[in-house]
Amino acid sequence: MTVLGIITKNSYSRLGKTYLDVLDSTLQVPYKTIILVDDGNDETVNVTKKWCCEHGKELVFSRSTLYGYHRPTRATGRQTTIDIFMDNFSDEWLMFVDDDAVLNKGWWQWVEEGKYLEDPTVGEIWGINWDSTPERERFLKLFGIDLKSYLIRKFEERGGTHDTLYRRKAIEGVKIPPELHVYEDAYLHFYVKCRGWKYVVNPIGVTHYHPMDTVTNVAEEKKKLKIAIESALKYGICEYETLRAIKNTSRNKVLAYLSLLRPVLGFAPMLPVTIRTYGLRKGVPEAFKRQYLKLWFRWQVLKNIDKLDIDPDPCKHIGKPA
Numbered sequence: 474m475t476v477l478g479i480i481t482k483n484s485y486s487r488l489g490k491t492y493l494d495v496l497d498s499t500l501q502v503p504y505k506t507i508i509l510v511d512d513g514n515d516e517t518v519n520v521t522k523k524w525c526c527e528h529g530k531e532l533v534f535s536r537s538t539l540y541g542y543h544r545p546t547r548a549t550g551r552q553t554t555i556d557i558f559m560d561n562f563s564d565e566w567l568m569f570v571d572d573d574a575v576l577n578k579g580w581w582q583w584v585e586e587g588k589y590l591e592d593p594t595v596g597e598i599w600g601i602n603w604d605s606t607p608e609r610e611r612f613l614k615l616f617g618i619d620l621k622s623y624l625i626r627k628f629e630e631r632g633g634t635h636d637t638l639y640r641r642k643a644i645e646g647v648k649i650p651p652e653l654h655v656y657e658d659a660y661l662h663f664y665v666k667c668r669g670w671k672y673v674v675n676p677i678g679v680t681h682y683h684p685m686d687t688v689t690n691v692a693e694e695k696k697k698l699k700i701a702i703e704s705a706l707k708y709g710i711c712e713y714e715t716l717r718a719i720k721n722t723s724r725n726k727v728l729a730y731l732s733l734l735r736p737v738l739g740f741a742p743m744l745p746v747t748i749r750t751y752g753l754r755k756g757v758p759e760a761f762k763r764q765y766l767k768l769w770f771r772w773q774v775l776k777n778i779d780k781l782d783i784d785p786d787p788c789k790h791i792g793k794p795a
Contacts, residue, residue, distance in 0.1 A: 475504045475566040475638070476558055480550035483513035484572040485520045491573060491682050492517070493740055496524050498576035498679075502568060504529040510553045512545040526780070533557060542651035551657050552649045553633065557760045559645070566590065567639050573677040574602065574635040583677045584638070596643030596670025597662065599628055601635040601678030612750045625674055630712045632662025644672045650708075655700045659710045660791060667792035672705075688755050689762045698770050709785035718774045723783050729775055736767035 477499055484492050507530055518534055522778050525532040537545035538553045551569070558567045570576065580600055589595050601624050604610065608619045627633070634657075643665045649657050666672060704710040705719070722729040743764055748756030774781070 474564050475502055475503045475568050476562050476564045477502065477507045477552040478558065478567055478569045479507060479509050479521075479572060480547065480554060480569075480711075481509065481511045481513060481517050481521075481572050482545075482550075483515045483517065483631040483662070484511075485517040486513075486515040488573055488682070489780065491575070492520070493524065494575050494598070495572060496521070496528075496569060498580075499570060501576060501581045502527065503577070503581070504568070506533060506562070508533045508535070508554050508557050509534050510537055510550045510557075512537050512550060526737060530655070533561070540648075544757065546651055546654035546657070548649045548653040548657035549651050549659070551661065554648075555644055555647060559641070565641050567644070568578045568643070569634040569639070571635045571636050571679075573682045575607075575637055575682065576600070576679050577677050577681075580636065580675060580677045580679070584676055587673070589673050590638075592671075594663045594671045595673055596640045596668075597672040598675055599633055599662075600675040601625065601628075601679050602633060602635040602681040605680050605682045608750055612746065615746050626713070628662075628674070630658040631656060634658040634661065635681055636675075639665065640670070643668070653700070653704070655697050656704045656708075656710050659787075660708065663708075663710065663787040664792040666697065667788035676738070688751060688759050689766070691762050691766065693767050694762075695769065698766065702773055702781075705782070705785050706777065706780055708790045709782065709787040710785075710791075711785040715774075718771060719778065719781050719783060719785075722771075722774050722778045723781075726775070726778070729771075729778075733768060733771055735774075736764040736771070739767070740764045 507525060509518065509521050511534065522532050535553055535557060537549035539549055540552065541546060542549060552721055555567065584590060584598060589598055601621065613620055613623055647661065647672045649660050653660055701712065701715050721732065740760060744757065744760045747759040750756065750779060751759050
């Protein structure tokens with residue numbers, strides 16, 4: 474059997490019926506218990522409890538343990554779920570499902586037919602997080618990038634817990650740093666990988682719903698980019714775009730300062746791309762925001778370059794080889 478883990482914060486208020494669709498989609502998975510770690514203040518717990526009663530599932534509810542941090546984060550929610558699983562269950566697999574990720578039909582069948590659960594070397598099974606809207610795929614196509622390849626590469630760089638199975642032994646002993654409100658999934662992925670476990674990509678995956686506008690939120694993106702630099706500094710977690718900026722800056726600081734002009738010059742070619750993707754009304758401000766964030770991020774890398782590892786390796790910081 475598998476135990477299902479879901480971390481939430483006002484999920485039902487944000488998602489409504491989509492949250493129930495997520496729960497319904499999990500019925501293809503053989504589990505009897507949901508561990509729900511909820512740090513919100515809406516009806517999500519009661520809605521989940523009612524759903525569990527209707528479908529014969531047990532609900533274990535908790536709020537995040539803070540692990541010395543000053544507030545709950547995705548990391549505290551994820552770690553609390555793992556600790557409850559380890560301390561109270563003997564099942565072999567813990568499956569995380571995000572509150573906005575509907576398992577596509579055949580997800581579990583694909584796992585069973587491939588006999589991946591029976592392979593003692595597999596520690597992680599991740600399903601591709603297919604978008605519910607076409608904007609990202611349209612955007613990537615304009616640059617000749619295949620969406621499936623892009624999503625798999627992103628997972629390999631930073632993990633993902635939209636719909637992921639973890640073997641008990643693979644996550645044994647993990648302590649996710651509580652400050653990782655972003656990249657807690659990366660820490661978990663590299664903890665498994667760096668200790669010698671294999672991961673498998675399930676192409677069936679989920680349909681990932683976003684309960685917000687699809688255009689860029691500058692304040693939120695700045696927060697994520699700051700954490701990206703902090704994660705590279707402390708844990709060696711580094712996505713391709715971050716690594717490229719670090720390497721380019723480290724080669725020649727003079728050229729790196731001159732490269733701050735690139736996002737400015739890049740506005741003209743970016744504009745028709747965003748207009749084709751989002752339409753004129755959203756496309757123009759979207760181009761401004763994207764280029765501004767590129768400029769801002771390059772500046773942050775320049776300020777931190779002397780502290781950054783040019784060839785970051787998460788395995789130096791996360792987990793120990795098996």
